[in-house]
Amino acid sequence: MTAALSGFRGLKVQILLQAKKSQPITAKELSSAFRVSANAVRRHLKELEAEGLVEYRRERRGVGAPAFAYRLTPRGEALFPNRYEEALTALLAHVEERAGRGEVDRLFADQFQARADHLKRELGDQPVELRLERLVRDLSDEGYMAEWSSENGAIRLAEHHCAIRAIAGRYPEICAAEKRFISEVLAAEVERRTHITEGSNACEYTVSVAAPRQPGEHAGAAKREQA
Numbered sequence: 001m002t003a004a005l006s007g008f009r010g011l012k013v014q015i016l017l018q019a020k021k022s023q024p025i026t027a028k029e030l031s032s033a034f035r036v037s038a039n040a041v042r043r044h045l046k047e048l049e050a051e052g053l054v055e056y057r058r059e060r061r062g063v064g065a066p067a068f069a070y071r072l073t074p075r076g077e078a079l080f081p082n083r084y085e086e087a088l089t090a091l092l093a094h095v096e097e098r099a100g101r102g103e104v105d106r107l108f109a110d111q112f113q114a115r116a117d118h119l120k121r122e123l124g125d126q127p128v129e130l131r132l133e134r135l136v137r138d139l140s141d142e143g144y145m146a147e148w149s150s151e152n153g154a155i156r157l158a159e160h161h162c163a164i165r166a167i168a169g170r171y172p173e174i175c176a177a178e179k180r181f182i183s184e185v186l187a188a189e190v191e192r193r194t195h196i197t198e199g200s201n202a203c204e205y206t207v208s209v210a211a212p213r214q215p216g217e218h219a220g221a222a223k224r225e226q227a
Contacts, residue, residue, distance in 0.1 A: 020145065026070070027042045027068065027070070030045075088164065089166055092104055119135070128207070135157075145161040156204060161196075189208040192205050
């Protein structure tokens with residue numbers, strides 16, 4: 001939880017976190033997620049609206065009458081950290097002016113490569129699940145609200161907050177460098193499915209781990225190539 005969110009308690013902070021992850025979201029959906037009454041959720045939503053942290057609009061969800069769907073306001077979004085964003089943006093602009101855009105790209109690549117090398121040394125040959133746990137912990141500590149899940153063998157990695165959104169908008173190279181970083185740390189193929197800078201609620205990746213080579217497979221392949 002961020003320092004700004006620490007001023008909230010109980011269901012109210014849960015609503016803010018869930019809204020960040022799944023906005024726009026209805027009171028009914030929040031009620032189901034937290035297993036409390038819709039009236040309790042609406043009471044907290046009304047208070048958060050009065051504080052200027054959430055807003056709503058009517059949206060049609062399937063059949064029936066439109067429902068009130070809530071999302072965070074800019075003030076609500078500001079509860080989630082964007083560490084050093086303003087200072088770093090100014091620094092990168094200075095580097096670009098002095099040395100060109102290519103130097104900015106190299107800075108991103110070098111930074112992520114150093115982080116990847118450190119994590120790979122730490123993780124060794126651990127399975128992808130443990131690699132994901134370690135990566136998610138690091139990303140969340142940096143303010144990215146990261147989580148991973150697996151269903152029917154499909155692995156999904158999501159970042160629900162971009163701690164450097166303004167930088168990513170101006171320098172998309174950093175997003176490409178992050179994708180390479182994730183792939184290298186996980187020793188897996190990574191594909192970005194959604195992107196916060198394009199209006200999505202999260203940057204979502206699918207992770208594909210290569211199947212282990214079967215005994216004798218390499219030798220058989222070599223013989224076929226020689227033939």
